[in-house]
Amino acid sequence: MKKYIILMLVAITLILGSCNSDGNGIFFQISQEVKQITSEISELPVHQVVEVDSTVYARTGSKVWVKSASKWTDVSKGNHIYNIVEYNSSLYGNINNDDVNLNGGKIMSYDGSSWSLVTDYATDITLFEADDNYILLEGTTDILSSTSDLSSFVSSTLSGMNILDGAYNGTIGILISKNKIYESAFGVAMTEQTLIGDATGELRGITIDTTNNFFYIINSSGDLYKSDVNGQNWVSVNSISEHISYNGALGNDIIDLTEYLIIGTDNGYYEMEIGTTTISKPSATTSVLDFDTSYPELATELVFEVYPSSTANEFYLATSKGLWKRNTDGTFTKQ
Amino acid sequence: MNKKYFFIILLILLVSLASFAQETEENFLEPYSRGSQTFSINLGLLVPLFIIFPNQDTVFVSFQNQLSLGGTGSLEWATYLDNRWSIGVGLAGTFAGTPQENTHSLIPITANLTYNFLFNSFEVPLIMGAGFAVNQVDTQVYFGLIAKIGAGFFWNMNAEWAFGLRTQYWLVPEIYFGEQADKTAYGNFLDIGLSAKFHF
Structure with missing residues (x-):
């Protein structure tokens, strides 16, 4: 009799131990879920x-x-x-x-x-901002002008480019097209640069880190590259197994005095502490123990744009289903 | 919303059982003896209390704002060992809402042990139960243990029917090992409701 009781207890333990092994914990999920508001734009794709x-x-x-x-x-x-x-x-x-x-x-x-x-x-135009500089693409010939003054664009000698994104580190300005990068001080003729290494994918976004004034580029396959302060000597940093469909989904922000690169993908966003090469999903904080559990929607949403707020420790994520804000305390709120 | 309406309709049905049973009122002194059997229908509210996370920094986490007031329903059968003690089994079901509009549900199957204090036409059962429960939220399903303890207050309307209130405290362990050990939790709930008991 004692033998059967022991066997039964072992069986129960084994069943319980293997149960929901892929899950995150039912009571844990309940404790971590965060109610999100609905608004006029909460169900819409927010591009910018x-x-x-x-x-x-x-x-x-x-x-x-x-x-x-x-x-x-x-x-x-x-x-x-x-x-x-x-x-x-x-x-x-x-x-x-x-x-x-x-x-x-x-x-x-x-x-x-x-x-x-x-x-x-x-002609049709496209106007966008790159670190307080303004880029204007004119018409089908893609005549490029750029300036820090929105009222007086300067024509570039380059043409035939389909510019996707730009960044400026205070000295050097860089624009990227699908497969080329161009560097110069904005507002004058730009020079085409060559990506080194295995940068073969379609480029998607560019940003800077304000700690070192380095430039970062990501391609559609999730390969991240870094340059020096002159926008040259590009090297591979790391890669994430995610697809990036839209330009603008690469940004940076300083959170609790540490600067992070923020990478929006087709499947949520990733972050990398500047100075390191580790790219990961948002890490646990004291207020958010498990990002995926607290914000399952944001964790898998396509991110169109990463936009650092003027308020410290805060940034926005424009996604295919609403706009999210990262709050100072590490929580996220749908706008 | 449909669940709420369903729950209200069940409550109305339960109350209507009382008027039906009044038609066969009888006098009695001792309602139960060895071999007596009862069948109960219970409907009530599930009050989520708190969660214990023994392996987390914050051990006690309130269900407040995390799980709504829920509904419970159960069917129980019991047989009496003598005029006070009974053993039986019960099948219950609960539902409650989470902040992200998921539904949390428990489906416990328990073995129950009850001792009845009798006062004229009234009885106060002390109930203990233990068994297994299917614990579910969103896409997660956990098959685990459950323990219940509680009490009730019943009025024996006649030899067959008793009606009353009943409350039970539920402890629902969710135990994990290895890398998931930090997700181990103990859910604590209170089941408060109306009960109709048929004696045969």
Whole structure:
């Protein structure tokens, strides 16, 4: 009899020990789940976010929204806005002719209630910001202009490029196209650089680290490369097994006095402490014991853009399903 | 939402059993003896209390804001060993909501031991139970143990029917070994509800 009882206890122990072995713990999951709000944009793909002083704007497709308290309001006013940037404490956007057969682009400024024309172009345009510098792509010939002053672009001698992203470390500016990088001080002719090593993938995003003023590039296969302060001598840093579909999903932020590279992928975001080569999913903090359990949606969401907030320790993640903010205490809140 | 309506309908059915049973009122002195059997239907609320994480820095974590007030329902059969002690089995089910709108559920199957204090037409059962429970949330399912202890207060309307209130404290261990040992937890719940007991 005693033998059977012992055998039964062993069997029960084995069953319990192997049960839910791939799970994260039922009561643990319940204890870590965080309720997220729903808002006007919480279910929409958010492609871009811009802070203008303390005001937050988000772009969903060609619509621009502004946040007031917890409410988001569409301020597009019927315009189809393809990109937004901050300049001189105002929001600027570029619109193009809605008729795909017709060319014509405009830079518009938003004063909080209406959009005003700043500059009219004969061709479609793309306006984006690179570390307080502004890049303008004009028309199908991809004439490049860049400047730190949104009101006076300077033409480059380069053309025929489809620029995806740019970064500026205070001295050197770098732009990337799908398979090339160009470096110079912004606003003058740029020089094509050659990636060394096995940088064969399609480039997706570029950013800098403010600790060393190095540049970082990531390609669509998740291969990360680093340059020196002159934007040269590119070396492989590490690779993640994720696909990166969109440019702009590479950023940096300083969290608790430590600078991190933040990499948005098609499957959540990764981080790498500057000075190291380890890229990992968000690590546990005192307020978030298990990121995947607390934020299962964000953990697998496609990230369009990483945007560091002007508030210390905070950044935004524009994703395929809403906008998320990393708060000072390490928690995340859907906006 | 549908579960809430279902739960309300079951409560109404339970109350309506009382009026049905009144039609066969009888006088009695000792309702139970060896071999007596009872069948109970219980419906109530599941109050999530707290979780114990013995291998985490924060050992006690409240269910507050993490698990909603839930519903419970159970069916129990018992047979009496004498006029006070009974043994039986029970099948229960619970549901409660999590912050991310997942449903947590428990399906315990327990062996029960009950001692009945009798006062005229009233009885106060002290209940202990132990068994297995299917513990589930989201995509996770855990097959584990459960222990219950509680008490009730019943009015014997006649020789066949008794109605009352019942509360039970549930301890639901979720034990892991090895790398998952830090996820080991003990869920603590309170089951409070109405009960209808048929004696045959």
